[in-house]
Amino acid sequence: MGRIDHFHNPDAPPANSVVPSVVAFVQNSAGQVLLIKRSDNGRWALPGGGHDAGEFISDTVVREVWEETGIKVEVIELCGIYTDPAHVLQYDDGEVRQQFSMCFRARPVGGDVRTSNETTQVRWVDPADLSQYDVHPTMQLRIQHAMDRTRMAPYIG
Template sequence: MGGPHTVGRIEYYYDPQAPKPNSLVVACNLLVTDDSGAILLQRRRDTGQWALPGGAMDLGETVAQCALRECHEETGIIAQITGFLGIYSNPNHIIAYTDGEARQQYENTYIGTAVDGEPSINAEADGVAYVQPDELDQYDIHPSMRRQIDDFLSSTYPHLG
């Protein structure tokens, strides 16, 4: 599941060497499941890690619109929102970019279902797949993202939690 990736960012997670943040960004994610309970993931080109589709909010859009837009842009899936998982904020998770930005972000994570489209790679994701909950450990998923997925699974699939 690896491969060559251009790293334009470094994620610091509870790391005392992390730079001090110089920006605060609102981000939105969408956790999409299919009829079998598999979760839609995309493999980020910048880190090589698997993640929920999501990204920074644009001016002029709501957080829900951002989650839907990011899902479509990163996976090819047009989705609808069916619920809200939560707001995730961790000042010990800093994302440093090659342009000097050191970002602290908070993520609004929605739950959704696909209504159209096919999983497809793009400029931001070099892999897109529906992953069964019992296969998640086979994927390189950042701990902050895995927490969101595990929160969803523990509330939706208590027998797996």
């Protein structure tokens, strides 16, 4: 399934759904950040995905990181909530989802890097090299906020 991110695009279709989702900012002991290359839009991002009914939100973080990367994580803390109604995700099936994403810091506790049907590449990236990757501006913001250890659980409207 393909995906188009519309970010403050006046020609974007109107949202027809809102799905709570998570992304995980995972750093290893060397300080490298876990990134995925998404199979739906070809961009680099933090691992994450939609929250399922019956899950605690921290379980969503653990499940999504494991499914997309093969890395087992432990959630540390919330770093931000992002709910910009002018950021919609348009999918091939007709869904147009308003962004509603929570970003969590997490630490790796096991597993081995692997890809999935949602990821074409998974890698640990040195923070100094992040600018070399095609990362959507909204994901760049999440990474920037998560790297700032003085920030904790900001609300981003």
